[in-house]
Amino acid sequence: MVDSGATKKFINKCFITKNRVRTRKLKEPIPLYNINGTLNKDRSISEVAVLQMQIGDHIEKTVFTVTDIGPEDVIVGLDWLREHNPEIDWESGSLKLSRCPETCSTRKTGRMEQAATVRDTGVRPTTRRPWEQGITLPGAPQLFVAAGHTYSQLFAEEEIKKKVVETAEESVPKQYHEFLKVFSKEASEWLPERKPYNHAIKLMPGYSTFHSKVYPLLNNEQEELDKFLKEQLAKGYIWESKSPISSPFFFIKKKEGTLRPVQDYRRLNTITVKNRYSLPLIAEMVDKLRGATLFTKFDVRWGYNNIQIKAGDEWKAAFVTNRGLYEPLVMFFGLTNSPATFQAMMNDIFHDLIIGGKVLVYLDDILVFSTNREEHDKVTREVLRRLWDNNLFLKPEKCEWNVPKVDYVGYVFGGDEVAMDPAKLKGINEWPVPRNKKDVQKFRGFSNFYRRFIKDFAKIS
Structure with a gap:
C-alpha cells in the first residue's frame, strides 16, 4: 500500500514473523503514535528490516520499520x-516511476495498475545477506493512495531524528542528498553480514592457551563498561563466551576526557600468524595527489567493526x-591483522577507482581527488x-566536500x-628535550615521517 499520510516505510510485524524475515534491533525504542495522536498498541518501534523491494521492473534496497x-x-x-x-494519476490510481534516485538497482519506468495487493506478494528470505531478503510486487500490483489516511504515524520518531537529519542535510551538499541514508547512524548500528573478507585468526602451531586477570575499575569506568x-x-x-583464551580489558582516557574501551590483544598477537597484506x-599517495585541485574526503563509520570475525575464530x-x-563477532582495534x-x-570495493587514479583509500579514510568538477561529482556519486x-x-x-585543499x-x-600538517608540526616544535637514547629514537622515528621536507635528513639524524 502506498500511503502519502504515512511518514515512513512500514512492514507488518505479523508478516515478518510469518515469513521469517530477519530484522535489526534499534539501539533505543521509538514511541509510536496513531494519526489521531493516541499511542499505538505496540507503544514503540524496536526493530527495522532491510529488504530488497521490487515493483514491476523497479528494484531497490530499503529499510522498513517493523510495527502493527x-x-x-x-x-x-x-x-x-x-x-x-513518481508521476501519480490520482483518478486511475496508477503511477509511473521515471524519476528514481541513482541508489535504485534499476531505474526503468514501471506502471502500476489494477492487480494484486501487497498482501499477495512473495517474500524471498535468504540465509546470507540481509538485503537479499525481498518483497516483490509481481506484474502490475494494485496501488492505493490514501491521502490523509494512515494506520500509524511516527510523530515522536520525527522529533527524535530531526536534529540528526538536519545535521546531515546541512553538511551534505544538496546534489548528493539522494545518498543521505549513507550517513544514517541508526542504520549502521547492526551486525555486518558475513563477507569474503571475514577476519581469520590463525594461531601458530603448538600455541598454548592463556588467561588474563580482571583489572579493577573505578566507579565511572564501571558505568562505562556496563554501557559498553x-x-x-x-x-x-x-x-558471552566459554573460551580457554582471555585477553584483558580496560579503559584509557582520551584527550577530551572520555573513556575508550581497550581489549589488550598483545599476548594473542604474539601467537597469531601474521597477514602480510600491505597498507x-x-x-x-603523496605523488598521486600532486596537481589535484578538488578534493572530497570521507570517514567510514565504525571502522573495523564493519567486518565480522571468521565463523569459528571468535x-x-x-x-x-x-x-x-x-x-567479539566483529573486528576490534588491537588485533594484529585488522x-x-x-x-x-x-x-x-574501490579497486578500479584506485587503479584509475580517481580515489585513494587508507583504511577508513577515503579521498576523491580530481582537477575537473564534472568528473569529481561523478566519482563522488559512485563512491557513495x-x-x-x-x-x-x-x-x-x-x-x-569539494574543497581546494585537504x-x-x-x-x-x-x-x-x-x-606538512600544522598539527604535527606543532608536535615537533613542542617535543620535550630527549633525555635518553629511547627518547631520541622516538623523536627520530616521528621526524622521519617528514624527511622529504628536511634537507640532508640522513646526515642530520
Missing part, C-alpha cells in the same frame, strides 16, 4: 514518495571483564553508491602544493 499496521503487510509512505517523486557491554550485546557485536605507501579474541567473559583485513576489503551497496556508512561531521595521511594537499 492493521490489515496491510507493507505501507510505503511519504519519505519514499518524496525520494522517488549493553550496547555491544544489543548490536550483536559480542556474545598503501604514503610516499606513493573464541580466540575473547576478553575478560568483571562482568564475565565475552568474545588493518590488513580492512584494507583488503576497501581495496576490493558503493558504500551503500556494501553497507558501509559515513560520519557526516567528518566529511569534507589534509590527508598527515599532509596538506592543494594543487602543486604538498605541506
Whole structure:
C-alpha cells in the first residue's frame, strides 16, 4: 500500500514473523503514535528490516520499520514518495516511476495498475545477506493512495531524528542528498553480514592457551563498561563466551576526557600468524595527489567493526571483564591483522577507482581527488553508491566536500602544493628535550615521517 499520510516505510510485524524475515534491533525504542495522536498498541518501534523491494521492473534496497499496521503487510509512505517523486494519476490510481534516485538497482519506468495487493506478494528470505531478503510486487500490483489516511504515524520518531537529519542535510551538499541514508547512524548500528573478507585468526602451531586477570575499575569506568557491554550485546557485536583464551580489558582516557574501551590483544598477537597484506605507501599517495585541485574526503563509520570475525575464530579474541567473559563477532582495534583485513576489503570495493587514479583509500579514510568538477561529482556519486551497496556508512561531521585543499595521511594537499600538517608540526616544535637514547629514537622515528621536507635528513639524524 502506498500511503502519502504515512511518514515512513512500514512492514507488518505479523508478516515478518510469518515469513521469517530477519530484522535489526534499534539501539533505543521509538514511541509510536496513531494519526489521531493516541499511542499505538505496540507503544514503540524496536526493530527495522532491510529488504530488497521490487515493483514491476523497479528494484531497490530499503529499510522498513517493523510495527502493527492493521490489515496491510507493507505501507510505503511519504519519505519514499518524496525520494522517488513518481508521476501519480490520482483518478486511475496508477503511477509511473521515471524519476528514481541513482541508489535504485534499476531505474526503468514501471506502471502500476489494477492487480494484486501487497498482501499477495512473495517474500524471498535468504540465509546470507540481509538485503537479499525481498518483497516483490509481481506484474502490475494494485496501488492505493490514501491521502490523509494512515494506520500509524511516527510523530515522536520525527522529533527524535530531526536534529540528526538536519545535521546531515546541512553538511551534505544538496546534489548528493539522494545518498543521505549513507550517513544514517541508526542504520549502521547492526551486525555486518558475513563477507569474503571475514577476519581469520590463525594461531601458530603448538600455541598454548592463556588467561588474563580482571583489572579493577573505578566507579565511572564501571558505568562505562556496563554501557559498553549493553550496547555491544544489543548490536550483536559480542556474545558471552566459554573460551580457554582471555585477553584483558580496560579503559584509557582520551584527550577530551572520555573513556575508550581497550581489549589488550598483545599476548594473542604474539601467537597469531601474521597477514602480510600491505597498507598503501604514503610516499606513493603523496605523488598521486600532486596537481589535484578538488578534493572530497570521507570517514567510514565504525571502522573495523564493519567486518565480522571468521565463523569459528571468535573464541580466540575473547576478553575478560568483571562482568564475565565475552568474545567479539566483529573486528576490534588491537588485533594484529585488522588493518590488513580492512584494507583488503576497501581495496576490493574501490579497486578500479584506485587503479584509475580517481580515489585513494587508507583504511577508513577515503579521498576523491580530481582537477575537473564534472568528473569529481561523478566519482563522488559512485563512491557513495558503493558504500551503500556494501553497507558501509559515513560520519557526516567528518566529511569534507569539494574543497581546494585537504589534509590527508598527515599532509596538506592543494594543487602543486604538498605541506606538512600544522598539527604535527606543532608536535615537533613542542617535543620535550630527549633525555635518553629511547627518547631520541622516538623523536627520530616521528621526524622521519617528514624527511622529504628536511634537507640532508640522513646526515642530520
